[in-house]
Amino acid sequence: MDAPRTVAAGRTASPTTARLINDRLALQLLQSEGALTAGQLKTLTGLSRPTVADLVERLQEAGLIAVVGESGAQRRGPNARLYGIVADRAHLVGLDLRTHSVTVAVADLLGEVRAERTVPIGPDDTPDAAVAAALAGLDKALAAAGAPHPHTIAVGAPGLVDPATGRLGGTDWVPSWHVALVGELRARRAVPVLLENEVNLAAIAEQRDGAARDHDTFVLLWLGHGTGAAVVLDGTLRRGASGGTGEIGFLPVPGTAALPSASGCDGGFHSLAGSAAICALAAQHGLPAEAVAGPAAADAPSPDTDAPPAEAVVRAAVAAGDAGAAFLDALAARIALGVAAVCAVLDPGCVVLGGEIGSGGGEGLAGRVAGHLARLSPLRTDVRAGALGGRAVLRGAVLAARDAAQNELFPPGG
Template identity: 60%
Template structure:
């Protein structure tokens, strides 16, 4: 059944606006070429979108040799502002952009554990207000849509952040407080790892994939699953709660209210910092488990040399390959190579000795591969992206090590890639979702 004239116009308008969003300013001729629509149809939609205040003439192409230059049309970017929030356990970050994604203002504020619930909420909301005010001073419009990324489960039926054990109570209150302070804005919340995956798919390490898994490595750990182009949330919104995955190498099992004993105990920031200490690598001048762990991994990559050798890790007789030899005292990351450590299975040979940093990366890769292998066995995603600040800090050196171990553990071919966006992925994902929600409304011109 053919579409009605009004439906056809709406489809054509949205197609043109999407192209202007992706490509920037275009002439009517370029819109005709990219859409495949007839010249009269393009002329009608340009007139309609201009009258609706969605697009405007922003310049001239300057490409024609005879006659007047063709007009360039672009989206009226300041028609509305969008805000993206990244809520962490001890901080909040926010950025405000126009409709085409140009960042107008941004900021962050620490929220210490000593702050009460009400004070934490007020600090975060005040940050949003200050940032929105700066954006307005830079020529932005009213705040139309707010996208929030937060740890924890989001109820798939209500879209609300669930009361999750181990997360600050102010997280749940903040969403309602932002809506109360900005009653005209559309406020939505999504799991932080899911937003990071959407950003990596659109702008980062999974741009060419419609099926992949993002493993978030930061203060805690989590996974986002994208299958056949769609983000999968699960019946209760808990798809990817990989921190609760029972794994070997932990002192016990996780419980329904505590992921200690699960995969979290191997790869969360505190566990990585402890592992580095076992190898004699100590953080200097950093506070907070997340930043310290990311800095340790980044310095270890640099200390191991560019790219870092993939060394499976030698198991001392009766010992643990993740623990340095007796007598090796702690030191700061980036030091000299240890003599006598081969970093290979079996007895020492004539291969170059592995550095302390390389041995630490080997041990960390072994831990990460345990969870990745479980995900691959169930989902067969073809690609796993190591995200979060720690995944980005490990870069190709860590990703290559994990992939090498995965090949020994699984018959399913899987690429392991480092995040391109790192810790910024949550904000980017929140901004992308806010922009799409705003466009659903603003880019639907009323019938004239």
């Protein structure tokens, strides 16, 4: 057997802890690499053949892995069997709460989505009606996925999430049905319910599956109905003392008619880069929102998509080529003000323009922002377009639920 692993200076792991570490390492490899043979696990982990055989047997008995095929090796034997994680061992739920909708995704233990459903919430719906509709949508998604009993639920919502209590703060900024829904989920489901700020979840998704996969330090600037930011430093999401890290909508910036206040971000960066402000800027450049987003494009979203009207405006400007260039450059100058402030404090080296608008603007908008930023800041910063758009929140919720479930099912040891 392998000698116990050293887990800290002057301290060695007990045999039990060493087994937990080895099991988790093997499971992480099976998650990231897909099905592997025992021989491949031996090579990738550096463990001895007997230790790998023991952990494979242990994980099979726990129902976490199973034989999923054969490697095609010339000589058949135990090492030719391919082992994979039993994806149906647990089902996970991710929810993306918006002002006028909730989207539910049900995924397996590998994070593969098995069912998804979006439920519109009418502007005149009572909180009780909104909660009932959301819960009904969740039940239908679970039934479609064949998962009546989810293992973990993760919810992405706008607003402050207190890191100490896991509850929404600043609730006068968010729809009351959001708070009520989280409470009902925690009361009705005998499973962990994680609550996280929506932009933080989007950052997790962009780091795992999107534009920031090669960076462990970056800032995600969310551009949707409103503005927000998520900060990841050395691979760790930073939330702040009250969960307010990244509330960039409140950032005082030049070019607004007033200053933000404790009760609202009008006058802050939101007034320059929120959806309504972008639509107004487009109109000044001869790109009225009504021309591309329909007559209801003020700042009231479609109940079916909850997409910010400015997304269509920005996409239209990109498609218009030279005709949209002046508007995109003016928008980039505004966005660069917020990015420059973030860079002056954090120097992240990479800023991802996320959300529907950041993704819709693509690398053309990101390049323009980078150009303006270079004139405002001496700090070298890579500015990128988000790869996942508005779906980043839902994907981040699924990933957060998967992490929580795996931390329970795959004990980290130590």
